[in-house]
Amino acid sequence: MSCKVRLMEDGSLDEEPLTLKEIAYQKLCNNLDIISSLRPDGQRGLNPGIVLPNEICDGFLENYQRFNRPLDDSVIRLFEDTQRTSLKIVNLRNSTLSSLGLETLMRHKLFALSMWYCDMITVGSHHLLAHYGDSLRSLELGISSHLLQYAEPNEKEPVDFQLTCPHLRRLVLNGVVMHHRLQFAHLHDLGHLDLTSCVLANFSLEALGSLPNLHTLILFNVWPIANQLHAICCLRRLCTLDISISSSGNGHGTYDLPDQTLEMLMDNLRHLTHLDISGTNLAGNGVATKESTSSNATQPSTKMEQHFSLTDIPGLASRTQRPLQFLGLYHTAHWACKRHDIPALEVAGDANEQQILTAARYYHDRPVLLTRVLNDLYHLFRFENCKDIHTALDVVLSAMDRHLKFKHMQISGSATLFYIVKGRDRSKFGTLLRNHIIRTLLNGMEMHLTDDTMLRNGYLTLTQFHMPFDVLFEYERLIKILLHGVSKTEQEGFVQRIAIYLLNTLACQVDGRQKLFLGELGVVSTMLTLIKDRLTRSVFDDVMEVSWSTMWNVTDETAINCKRFLDGRGMEYFLKCLHTFPDRDELLRNMMGLLGNVAEVKWLRPKLMTQEFIEVFARLLDSLSDGIEVSYNAAGVLAHIASDGADAWTIKTPSREHVLERMVAAIQRWNIKSERNINYRSFEPILSLVRCYETPQCQHWAVWALANLTQVYPEKYCQLVEQENGIQILNELIEHESPYCEIKRIARLVIEQCDSGSDRMVEG
Numbered sequence: 001m002s003c004k005v006r007l008m009e010d011g012s013l014d015e016e017p018l019t020l021k022e023i024a025y026q027k028l029c030n031n032l033d034i035i036s037s038l039r040p041d042g043q044r045g046l047n048p049g050i051v052l053p054n055e056i057c058d059g060f061l062e063n064y065q066r067f068n069r070p071l072d073d074s075v076i077r078l079f080e081d082t083q084r085t086s087l088k089i090v091n092l093r094n095s096t097l098s099s100l101g102l103e104t105l106m107r108h109k110l111f112a113l114s115m116w117y118c119d120m121i122t123v124g125s126h127h128l129l130a131h132y133g134d135s136l137r138s139l140e141l142g143i144s145s146h147l148l149q150y151a152e153p154n155e156k157e158p159v160d161f162q163l164t165c166p167h168l169r170r171l172v173l174n175g176v177v178m179h180h181r182l183q184f185a186h187l188h189d190l191g192h193l194d195l196t197s198c199v200l201a202n203f204s205l206e207a208l209g210s211l212p213n214l215h216t217l218i219l220f221n222v223w224p225i226a227n228q229l230h231a232i233c234c235l236r237r238l239c240t241l242d243i244s245i246s247s248s249g250n251g252h253g254t255y256d257l258p259d260q261t262l263e264m265l266m267d268n269l270r271h272l273t274h275l276d277i278s279g280t281n282l283a284g285n286g287v288a289t290k291e292s293t294s295s296n297a298t299q300p301s302t303k304m305e306q307h308f309s310l311t312d313i314p315g316l317a318s319r320t321q322r323p324l325q326f327l328g329l330y331h332t333a334h335w336a337c338k339r340h341d342i343p344a345l346e347v348a349g350d351a352n353e354q355q356i357l358t359a360a361r362y363y364h365d366r367p368v369l370l371t372r373v374l375n376d377l378y379h380l381f382r383f384e385n386c387k388d389i390h391t392a393l394d395v396v397l398s399a400m401d402r403h404l405k406f407k408h409m410q411i412s413g414s415a416t417l418f419y420i421v422k423g424r425d426r427s428k429f430g431t432l433l434r435n436h437i438i439r440t441l442l443n444g445m446e447m448h449l450t451d452d453t454m455l456r457n458g459y460l461t462l463t464q465f466h467m468p469f470d471v472l473f474e475y476e477r478l479i480k481i482l483l484h485g486v487s488k489t490e491q492e493g494f495v496q497r498i499a500i501y502l503l504n505t506l507a508c509q510v511d512g513r514q515k516l517f518l519g520e521l522g523v524v525s526t527m528l529t530l531i532k533d534r535l536t537r538s539v540f541d542d543v544m545e546v547s548w549s550t551m552w553n554v555t556d557e558t559a560i561n562c563k564r565f566l567d568g569r570g571m572e573y574f575l576k577c578l579h580t581f582p583d584r585d586e587l588l589r590n591m592m593g594l595l596g597n598v599a600e601v602k603w604l605r606p607k608l609m610t611q612e613f614i615e616v617f618a619r620l621l622d623s624l625s626d627g628i629e630v631s632y633n634a635a636g637v638l639a640h641i642a643s644d645g646a647d648a649w650t651i652k653t654p655s656r657e658h659v660l661e662r663m664v665a666a667i668q669r670w671n672i673k674s675e676r677n678i679n680y681r682s683f684e685p686i687l688s689l690v691r692c693y694e695t696p697q698c699q700h701w702a703v704w705a706l707a708n709l710t711q712v713y714p715e716k717y718c719q720l721v722e723q724e725n726g727i728q729i730l731n732e733l734i735e736h737e738s739p740y741c742e743i744k745r746i747a748r749l750v751i752e753q754c755d756s757g758s759d760r761m762v763e764g
Contacts (some may be wrong), residue, residue: 330373516558
């Protein structure tokens with residue numbers, strides 16, 4: 001497993017940018033119409049004249065999965081014509097490919113086939129190996145690849161199969177029952193055999209003695225094998241032997257004579273460079289032994305020439321002068337990995353950071369064991385310190401990407417990512433690496449959407465990023481995941497609260513197109529449902545408050561979302577909240593901010609023209625809640641309603657004149673230097689009121705709003721006034737005869753403030 005996360009020359013952590021070829025594949029994967037089109041039967045087929053050589057076909061399948069595309073039969077049909085397409089190396093992972101699709105692939109006379117988490121492939125397809133396996137050099141059937149497993153989960157009889165792939169050099173089986181009739185003698189080229197979690201039943205490893213080129217034997221989680229050790233000792237050409245297990249808690253991995261057993265293996269397998277005895281007691285109890293050696297083993301030595309080599313693993317005494325390249329000691333008995341004198345250049349264990357990272361690299365396709373390794377890494381980041389951040393990030397991301405369907409892996413990995421991202425090195429993450437972290441989190445959350453722990457870990461990790469800018473490339477997918485967390489998890493639970501917080505953050509700082517998308521996905525209706533629930537139970541909490549804040553944000557300059565609010569009984573809930581929670585300043589501010597957005601939409605304003613609503617808005621003009629915010633927003637709502645003219649005021653009481661008088665009185669009470677809890681992206685609605693000469697009171701509110709914002713926040717809002725032609729509009733107001741003097745005085749304040757702001761910028 002190559003390390004993709006790099007420590008760059010400038011000290012940052014990032015991934016290598018895509019090559020030109022990878023960019024071309026990405027473009028092709030996202031636009032299949034470049035090479036194909038839909039046929040009358042609704043399936044895709046290659047366009048006439050398109051011929052794809054082997055290099056392109058193999059690379060296409062690899063990158064199609066890499067860029068998070070679901071690889072299913074519809075894509076595989078592009079390779080039906082073996083005259084115009086050519087596949088040699090196929091690696092399938094997390095695919096929904098069916099047995100029919102697999103047959104399409106096998107007809108290409110593949111050189112290598114690897115399948116992991118391909119749940120739709122059934123044991124009924126094992127005949128494909130017999131029909132098309134003659135060309136295979138490498139076959140890997142990982143977890144949830146059911147070709148050679150039980151036909152049904154409850155069946156006990158193993159599949160009676162033969163490996164009719166005579167040219168295999170590499171064979172990986174996972175969880176297969178090996179029956180005694182299984183023959184290996186014809187696999188003369190086989191060098192690498194991995195039988196992880198296989199059941200030997202009546203199968204004897206003596207059958208492997210006929211394999212002259214076997215150099216690697218993996219028997220991870222194969223038990224018992226104590227009675228097979230003599231057969232293993234006969235495989236003298238072995239360079240790699242793995243007899244580890246994932247846990248010894250059930251007695252598996254416990255040998256009666258551990259030191260002698262390991263010594264026997266070493267004496268017989270003299271070419272071993274890689275040995276894994278993790279989970280067993282083969283490392284002994286840790287009592288160091290001395291091995292007598294001499295500088296020349298063929299000559300007698302004097303006492304002075306003789307020296308002693310120490311090892312804390314008695315069974316490996318013969319390897320002290322010729323250490324193993326790799327030794328697996330993860331979760332061995334008596335904490336063997338913590339011993340000092342270990343005759344190996346590289347050790348997988350849990351004694352320190354280096355051992356943990358080594359274990360993560362070597363055990364990348366053992367999800368149960370790898371999950372434990374990631375838990376060790378999690379504790380390292382949480383309670384200690386990890387120096388090799390880029391390797392840690394790489395193994396975590398690789399583990400989560402490779403084992404997407406393994407829930408506990410995703411939970412453990414996301415917990416570790418939280419502490420990595422939270423750490424001081426976060427500022428060093430490059431864009432490509434940040435994107436990879438976010439995409440991996442979303443993949444895990446999307447796959448395990450019903451697990452609150454996974455959602456919690458993912459949401460918490462996402463809060464460490466710069467919102468919304470770091471997530472815009474996956475904005476739509478993230479919104480869907482957040483909406484699930486808001487609406488489908490425990491009411492008032494932590495997951496719901498953190499989800500609605502993130503949703504509000506995203507809604508606050510995005511453009512109109514994304515606000516439209518939020519509305520289309522049902523954000524407004526979801527918020528109203530949450531509010532209704534709280535009203536029913538007379539509960540005020542942060543979810544209630546943030547629900548109104550989120551709707552305030554998604555209705556900003558987005559008329560259709562304002563309509564969704566009104567159509568969803570939003571005004572009814574507004575009145576009920578006002579009555580049920582009258583003293584909640586933040587709630588009142590958020591509700592009135594939202595209604596300010598609704599009032600800006602001319603064709604929706606008639607829905608606000610009721611006696612009940614107008615009386616509430618007029619009463620709120622005198623509110624001191626949250627400084628001037630509630631009073632200010634109430635005046636803004638009334639100003640927009642009044643701007644439609646006397647004919648649009650269809651209620652008798654309160655009268656339009658009376659409301660306008662109260663509005664002006666409120667404006668005159670406000671402090672022009674009041675700090676605000678509001679954010680304008682455009683002054684267009686306010687400037688439209690500046691032009692409302694038929695109702696000067698509306699102009700009064702508009703120029704006061706501009707004056708206040710430019711006085712308190714000149715750097716931001718003076719420029720906005722100028723950009724939207726505000727200076728010219730204000731000058732026209734000053735020259736016009738209708739506005740009264742106070743309005744013109746405030747308009748001059750705005751112009752003067754903007755002029756002085758421009759001067760400061762020039763001086764700067």
